[in-house]
Amino acid sequence: MGKREKQKQKHDRTQRGRDYYLQENDTAQPFSSTSTLSPADNEEEEEEAIDDADSDNNNNEQHPSHDMPSKFLLYQQSVQSPKGDISYLQKFFLMYVGGRVPLHLQEDFCGTAFLSTEWLRSDPRKTAIGLDLDLEALTWCLENNIPKIGADGFSRISLFHGNVLQPLQSKLVEMDPEELVRNISLSQNTENLQVDVLESDVPTSSSAQDDKLTAKNFPMNGRDIVCAFNYSCCCLHKRADLVLYFKHVRDALSTKGGIFVMDLYGGTSSENKLKLQRRFPNFTYVWEQAEFDIIQRKTRISLHFHLKKEQRKLRHAFSYSWRLWTLPEIRDCLEEAGFRSVHFWVREMPDTTEITRTEGFGAGKDIKYEETTSFQQQDSWNAYIVGVA
Template sequence: MTVGVSLFGGEMGKREKQKQRQERRNRGRGSFSYLQEDQDIDDTPRISPSGEEAVDDSNEEQEEDDADDDEATINHENQSHDMPSKFLLYQQSVQSPKGDISYLQKFFLMYVGGRIALHLQEDFCGTAFLSTEWLRSDSRRTAVGLDLDDEALNWCMENNIPSLGADGFSRISLFHGNVLQPLQSKLVNTDPQKLVSNISLAQNEENMQAGMPESDDLTGSVVQDDTFTKTYITLPGRDIVCAFNYSCCCLHKRADLVLYFKHARDALSTKGGIFVMDLYGGTSSEDKLRLQRRFHNFTYVWEQAEFDIIQRKTRISLHFHLKKEQRKLRHAFSYSWRLWTLPEIRDCLEEAGFRSVHFWVRDMPDSTEIMKTEGFGAGKNVKYEEATTFQQQDSWNAYIVGVA
């Protein structure tokens, strides 16, 4: 069913006033977590959402059921060129890298210390939004990103890295590949000659090639030459390796989780470093759930399918309802997840060789209250705190820190 003009037209004056009030009260993050609230440390997104409201989805739920038959509903496979990029929508509604970086710095100082963390690796990086934000505040910083989605990596090359200025490309290395086989991942770059001559991270002089013609093509691409796999490119040891947006839930087998943690540990500096991932849970995480957040130009929808208690698996789909175009981008992102428990993650990290594991947890607002409450004021000032015990709640989020 098409979202009619009457829904957004007759109510525009009222909604605009609500939006302006909400902007003043709630400049927070639109998180990948369906219940994530504003973090307490420097968490203003660089691409700032205009404001968020809780949405009564009783009518839109029926619209979602009928959406597949509607001409105004589009899937990500046939997204038209005049539509906003699904990657931009994701960054605006899901990610808030400043808050994550603030906690990464805090964890590094607490558990390693003795030096400033300069070298970051972002696994499951997508558009490497976190990595580019990491580079922005200190010219000495470097970043490595790894992801299987070459479309997201190329979008980063075209949209995120250029915003860093002239030296942006020289301080970041993006790799296309599997986190379970990181050494076989291949470098993404605009031009191989620029790669060799400009990237200050590459220390292996044998890989430098001369006399290659310069390319005018600014589109990122995966370098096919095997000399540009991670095996042959020497990078400084990472101070911090992170895997956010609950990406470790994409790994369904315990053996794969342990293997990935070993690769993360191997990437860390011999002087010491940390691996940080996030996880969500609570009683609402093991049930069918659909929640929305309304931004200025679109509505972000988190849809959680039924939960399999034996395999501990569910499917998460992210949809975007575009107000201006009056269209819906359904299943823009879809994931099959195994929802790991905190003790399972701790055991796997210890098996992978991390010398200590720390949990930083925060209680999140009740999902049923959020669906009935306008705004997201509850829990805004609740901080993540280190915990050794934590009673089950409707919803919680956690940072898990492995120290090497």
């Protein structure tokens, strides 16, 4: 067998390993958004499985397998549902601003900018800006998400590496133009096969070193919508920082009017140690919430993935230190930052003490959010908070 045939065989095996995890995901959502995670039905077995993953995960990081899916891909499949979020974003804009079609989106704490890239698909006039501190996630987006949009994708989205508290100092993420052209071509040729690039295949990218390519000096339209999803505002622990962030958002919105939308979860179960899991065909997603400090209102959230095919676990694939804000606190901070009105859209989630283990996308995904000014405490709830400028 010739060298070229051997390389092709190896490539085909790699592609099969990737495809195993690639499935349509129009309905998956964060655990408190529109899907259901269920309590681990055997805590001792679950603990043992996750604890055993420590050494496996360390080995995975040192010797990445070409068959191992990216943690960003697993996150997108199990946590995010950009189509559902975008549907609500457009609805909120038409309700509270109206008069025009929203075209310009900014996604803060964007990670892999999965929502931003989905935003671009429906209208060639749409643009998106993503901002995040994680350069690795932004790079993964450039390599995996944007090429699937088409040849004009890179001209309609700008990703910035920086802090949401200092957005104008963030740097445009750049890559080799020849590499980007190659990726677009590969994506167009393999889109029907739903093939993704592994993390180990991602070339080095960096934030722009030229100060001219900071957000301060980068031409951008006033945003119609700014969003911060996946409970990202809980990463800001101080009230002063939350108000400062909301002021930056207010400044970024169009002078013609715009909205800011964030999500938040709560309920009695949110202030206790908690572990929930959700089965997918090829992996299990585990949400682990540590003890809750009632004085600082802080907890630590860890996301784990149990991979069935490899019989491996990615422990602490993502970990966050969160302050769990209350709805009135968020409203007060938005008003202090200059938003003229604040609206709450809330939905009750299944009771964590009663739900049973589910397969696939879980139960209750069709329950809708409703606007309300009063909501009685429940075991678990999720909310969209809309600030109107």
